[in-house]
Amino acid sequence: MFAVIVGCSEIGYHLAKSLLATGHEVVVVEKDRERCQLLIDEVGGISLQGDGTDEVILKQAGLARADVLIAVTGRDDTNLVVCQMTKHVFNVPRTMAVIRDPKNEALFHLLGVDVVVNSIHLVLASLEEGIPGRPLVHLSSLSAPGTELISVSIPSDAGVVGMRLEDVELPPHSFISLVIKKGGASLPTDGLVLEADDELVAVTMTGDEQTLYDILTGV
Amino acid sequence: MRVLILGCGRLTTTLVPDLAGNGTEITILSRDRECLESVSDIPGVEVVLTIEPTMQDYLQLAGVDTTDIFLALSDDDHRNALTAQIARHIFNVPKVICHLDNPQLQILYASLGLDVVGYSFGLLQDIRQSIEK
Known part of the structure; x- marks a missing residue:
């Protein structure tokens, strides 16, 4: 499977490494040069520095042939734009996003994001349990x-x-x-x-x- | 008529004095304290200061569920695209206008049915029309 990840946040970084370790092909798009370099130093040239909502950068990342796009920039608004562009411009079959405002979950689903992960909910649940x-x-x-x-x-x-x-x-x-x-x-x-x-x-x-x-x- | 504006920048401060009054109530939601202070004295203008202007709770606090018009005029395209779609799809605001700078995003969101405004949007259309002449 070929996954494009936008955002090399903690989540993007660990997800990329874990997908690679299980034999998948991964490209990470990240705005910040240092975060980008971190991945290159550790696992080789799988990251691309640039704006993950720029069509040109996404094309370079090979998005058109991706099986799945995962938006984990840490910002709900950017993640939504990435997913909408992926769906409507690149026709990728599956888009996934992590959101921070739990109330955005319904909107993301409505606008066609296939998998919406509510990170605050998951963290709160684990903490509340303890x-x-x-x-x-x-x-x-x-x-x-x-x-x-x-x-x-x-x-x-x-x-x-x-x-x-x-x-x-x-x-x-x-x-x-x-x-x-x-x-x-x-x-x-x-x-x-x-x-x-x-x-x-x-x-x-x-x-x-x-x-x-x-x-x-x-x- | 009630108007809710996201973002306080030159667009907003230029627009608001013309719009306010004559029964038009304006609420401006922004994270820019100084800019909000510069327009808060205008009659008919209310301001809401928050560092999280895109969170649905703050949009509701500013009255997105009762507004007639929502204008997404912040200096951040992504913020505008998200809030315009929240206003339109979650709160069913009758008129939603979204400012976008990036021509790629202007084309995408216009095709998704948003009312998009932006300098380069007009510029692209002008160039295309000039070529066709």
């Missing part, structure tokens, strides 16, 4: 704009402990989709009673996470 006593974890943004998948652990002193799931009043458009108890995961059936340390996977709207969290963990 913070003691913080039982709300962002799992993912869903394809419907403004919908989030979260996970909440029920503390032992929460008001909902001992309640039946259908009696818990959730914010509108929020749903419990999975209940993970000590014995294993199950679908949220009627009559299911919540216990301390249950983990609930829920779909909610962006902005409603805190309300849902308060309902499920409030004393």
Whole structure:
């Protein structure tokens, strides 16, 4: 497979090396001369210095025959322009972008970017998971704009402990989709009673996470 | 009529005094404090200072969901292309105008249906027309 990566940020740098190591062909386009040279020194001439939104540079990089374009410049706006140019000028079959503003995910999908990776979400989820006593974890943004998948652990002193799931009043458009108890995961059936340390996977709207969290963990 | 302008540069400061007043409310969103201060006294003009003017939360704070016209006039083509498309596709702003300097991007985004303005855009058309004459 032939991949063109725009942006030799930390992500671009490590991605290029990892793709090379697994036998793929890679070209990296990077504006900054020193970042560009770093790759050349380490793995040879696979990087091209220049503006990754310049048609001439992208042509030199061989974009027209690329199987995939990956935009990781660190800027959402530049990544979008790179992907749109790749799609509409070079007809590359697959475009991928890493974004920083989680709210841009829906726009990128709408405008035809095939894979949108929400870096902030991924980092937040990993960090939140590791913070003691913080039982709300962002799992993912869903394809419907403004919908989030979260996970909440029920503390032992929460008001909902001992309640039946259908009696818990959730914010509108929020749903419990999975209940993970000590014995294993199950679908949220009627009559299911919540216990301390249950983990609930829920779909909610962006902005409603805190309300849902308060309902499920409030004393 | 409500107008939201991204970017505070010469284009914006020249345009705003003519546009403001007569029931036209203008909000300018920019990271340039000095430039915003130079236009903030004009009646009918509101300014929003932020270092992240392309983030959707700040566009909403500046009223992108209720504006009639969105003008992307910052000095950065990529910033303009992103915010113009947010205004158009996410917030359904009725009229979106996007300033672009780079002729390649002007052609791309005009073909994608944005209202593109830019010096070289007119220049390219002029050259083509002159050749055809």
